[in-house]
Amino acid sequence: MKDYDVVIVGGGPAGSTLAWALRRHAPDKRILVLDKQTFPRDKTCAGWVTPAVADALQLDLADYRSGRELQPIHGFSIGMMGQTSVENDHGVEPISYGIRRCEFDHYLLQRCGAELALGQKIKSLNRDGDRWVINDEISSPLLIGAGGHFCPVASHIGAGPGSHEIAVSAKEIEFKMTPEQSAACRVQGDIPELWFCDDLKGYAWVFRKGSYLNIGLGREDNHKLGEHLNGFVSRMQDQGRIPNDLPGRFKGHAYLLYNHAQRPLTDDGVMLIGDAAGLAYTQSGEGIRPAVESALLAAQVTGNLTTYSRDKLQSYVDAIEARFGDRPESLDPTGFRLPAWAKLKLASRLMQTHWFTRHVVTNRWFLHQEVEPLTADDPTVAIAG
Numbered sequence: 001m002k003d004y005d006v007v008i009v010g011g012g013p014a015g016s017t018l019a020w021a022l023r024r025h026a027p028d029k030r031i032l033v034l035d036k037q038t039f040p041r042d043k044t045c046a047g048w049v050t051p052a053v054a055d056a057l058q059l060d061l062a063d064y065r066s067g068r069e070l071q072p073i074h075g076f077s078i079g080m081m082g083q084t085s086v087e088n089d090h091g092v093e094p095i096s097y098g099i100r101r102c103e104f105d106h107y108l109l110q111r112c113g114a115e116l117a118l119g120q121k122i123k124s125l126n127r128d129g130d131r132w133v134i135n136d137e138i139s140s141p142l143l144i145g146a147g148g149h150f151c152p153v154a155s156h157i158g159a160g161p162g163s164h165e166i167a168v169s170a171k172e173i174e175f176k177m178t179p180e181q182s183a184a185c186r187v188q189g190d191i192p193e194l195w196f197c198d199d200l201k202g203y204a205w206v207f208r209k210g211s212y213l214n215i216g217l218g219r220e221d222n223h224k225l226g227e228h229l230n231g232f233v234s235r236m237q238d239q240g241r242i243p244n245d246l247p248g249r250f251k252g253h254a255y256l257l258y259n260h261a262q263r264p265l266t267d268d269g270v271m272l273i274g275d276a277a278g279l280a281y282t283q284s285g286e287g288i289r290p291a292v293e294s295a296l297l298a299a300q301v302t303g304n305l306t307t308y309s310r311d312k313l314q315s316y317v318d319a320i321e322a323r324f325g326d327r328p329e330s331l332d333p334t335g336f337r338l339p340a341w342a343k344l345k346l347a348s349r350l351m352q353t354h355w356f357t358r359h360v361v362t363n364r365w366f367l368h369q370e371v372e373p374l375t376a377d378d379p380t381v382a383i384a385g
């Protein structure tokens with residue numbers, strides 16, 4: 001049996017950030033990150049990150065950009081499908097970045113400093129006294145579920161696919177454009193395009209990152225997702241915005257938005273972070289920032305603990321609620337309390353204004369500019385002793 005102080009299941013942004021942050025808070029802890037995949041691995045994602053993520057991770061952007069794609073974003077083109085879009089330039093400083101998840105996640109995992117067990121699935125999880133025994137060969141008093149939406153640790157503590165009412169279903173394709181496709185593509189790298197579905201239940205995007213193009217659509221309603229996607233792709237192709245000859249197939253994935261998730265975040269000796277906990281921002285679906293921030297909060301709470309009862313881990317639950325807010329009773333992602341017909345009418349008019357697309361859609365819904373970045377050294381939560 002190999003003993004650790006913390007075993008993290010999942011080496012995505014949540015898992016690698018927790019391992020990295022624990023090295024600062026508790027350098028003596030023996031940490032294992034276990035993932036069923038070997039890295040670099042792909043993750044279905046548009047690959048858009050906000051500067052708050054770079055700050056929280058203390059990313060050295062010059063180092064990151066060497067040999068990897070880092071597309072600065074200076075604005076967004078936003079519209080409702082079937083209407084003309086509005087383009088806003090937000091100035092010289094990048095308001096976001098485009099990254100490739102295969103590169104980003106690999107970079108974070110490599111630098112986290114923990115022992116890695118890659119290409120290893122969870123086959124069994126058992127309790128032995130106050131320790132977890134994983135696959136009959138690894139033991140730890142603290143088990144972290146960072147395995148994304150289908151995390152086996154989340155399922156083990158009673159939260160998993162099927163136990164929630166509304167998940168986002170999304171499909172995405174990312175590919176390297178040929179020189180001919182690049183020359184013909186009308187989407188600009190520093191101004192990605194966001195196209196909202198006319199029922200406001202989701203949106204599509206076209207992100208250009210250097211010579212890579214990422215196209216996708218996500219909805220909080222997986223009914224006819226393929227039809228919505230096909231309609232969007234055809235419209236974009238008819239307008240010459242994306243190539244007619246897309247290589248490969250769109251890949252699908254699901255995840256929960258914060259306001260609609262009901263996952264228990266802790267139990268005795270166990271915590272969920274990132275998508276396993278259902279933390280993605282409700283309006284934008286941004287999940288990388290909440291994944292990273294939940295990991296930093298988990299590190300602050302557990303850093304100097306040696307036993308991990310549910311009571312002791314309660315300060316993590318409190319910290320998540322303090323950071324991301326109470327979950328509202330209304331399931332309306334826009335937060336507007338209006339009848340559906342009035343909301344759609346209003347939205348279609350507002351989406352054609354620079355003011356609304358800049359200040360509400362971009363600055364509030366997507367960039368969360370009012371929320372200060374969390375950093376690894378931020379004493380936001382009291383560390384329980």
Ligand SMILES: Cc1cc2nc3c(=O)[nH]c(=O)nc-3n(C[C@H](O)[C@H](O)[C@H](O)COP(=O)(O)OP(=O)(O)OC[C@H]3O[C@@H](n4cnc5c(N)ncnc54)[C@H](O)[C@@H]3O)c2cc1C
Nearest residue numbers: 010012013014036045046047048147148170274275287288
């Ligand atoms: C189509 C799409 C587009 C998106 N676009 C964006 C975007 O542009 N920006 C943004 O911020 N967010 C985006 N998101 C959300 C974002 O991808 C997630 O919120 C984010 O990846 C969560 O990180 P995580 O570390 O919690 O989980 P993940 O990144 O999913 O990592 C989980 C890890 O756990 C491993 N794992 C899973 N099961 C097991 C198991 N049984 N045993 C061992 N290991 C396991 C997986 O291999 C994986 O490496 C998008 C999501 C989708 C579906």
